[in-house]
Amino acid sequence: MPAQPSGPSAAGPALPVVGGKRSSYRERVADALRAALVTGELRPGEVYSAPALATRFGVSATPVREAMLDLAKEGLVDAVPNKGFRVTEVSERQLDEYTHVRALIEIPTTVALAGAAPRDALEALRPAAREIVTAAAAGDLIAYVEADTRFHLGLLALSGNAHLVDVVADLRGRSRLYGLTALVEAGRLTASAQEHLDLLDALVAHDGPAVHAVMTRHLGHVRGQWAAQG
Structure with missing residues (x-):
């Protein structure tokens, strides 16, 4: 993943939306984002914008933004006004x-x-x-x-x-x-x-x-x- 705080690199691997038995893009995107956090595709301290992540999912920014808000409620990311979401650090x-x-x-x-x-x-x-x-x-x-x-x-x-x-x-x-x-x-x-x-x-x-x-x-x-x- 890139050092720039604005979003993931265009050269980085695309984040797949895996099906399973989910009923919405929001839930499916949230699952893929959690996996990206676990593997380090989304790095601690980095700020990622919903539009940049949406491009990698091939969906609109709305389900990505909603999924990130869900992750924020879980304490996995923090909302950064006018910028996106920062991945929280884990010791x-x-x-x-x-x-x-x-x-x-x-x-x-x-x-x-x-x-x-x-x-x-x-x-x-x-x-x-x-x-x-x-x-x-x-x-x-x-x-x-x-x-x-x-x-x-x-x-x-x-x-x-x-x-x-x-x-x-x-x-x-x-x-x-x-x-x-x-x-x-x-x-x-x-x-x-x-x-x-x-x-x-x-x-x-x-x-x-x-x-x-x-x-x-x-x-x-x-x-x-x-x-x-x-």
Whole structure:
């Protein structure tokens, strides 16, 4: 991303609007913006205008502006009068705390699904897991994060606890994975992506210990993925 505060560089990668089951551009753009924040496509301290971002989405500025206002309510960006929106800073300590809370919630919840989730419900998540692998192989970080979010929140939804899903969704939106680019360059992101398929296989096999091991390793990788914040 550029150093200029007025908006993203024309040479930068376009921000995709990924479908899923969203009903409006506003929601879809908000999802893509969250992914862009997580991957570092939108950098802390930078100010981005809604029209500049809208050009990258191929939509009008209105849904982008509305989506950014939603993100401002979540504390992910701050409105800058007459300029746009500034991406908020996130400290290393905050990132550590987010991962700690996620581990406390996600590991035991996912392990419990090994003996409780219907096989067909688990298999319904396999296309998303494969999409994560495909995005990793292509080096499409925003698509990777969006598919990863759909997979994990969809998995947690099988617990039947909607509030738990909302809490994890908020924590994921606040996280930063600036090291993903380095993993792509080193050819290591695809191996990390494969863990989603390994997790599904362990869940389908009702192998609780294997699920625990995969989830623990996976969240450990998440912490390492924001080590490089250049």
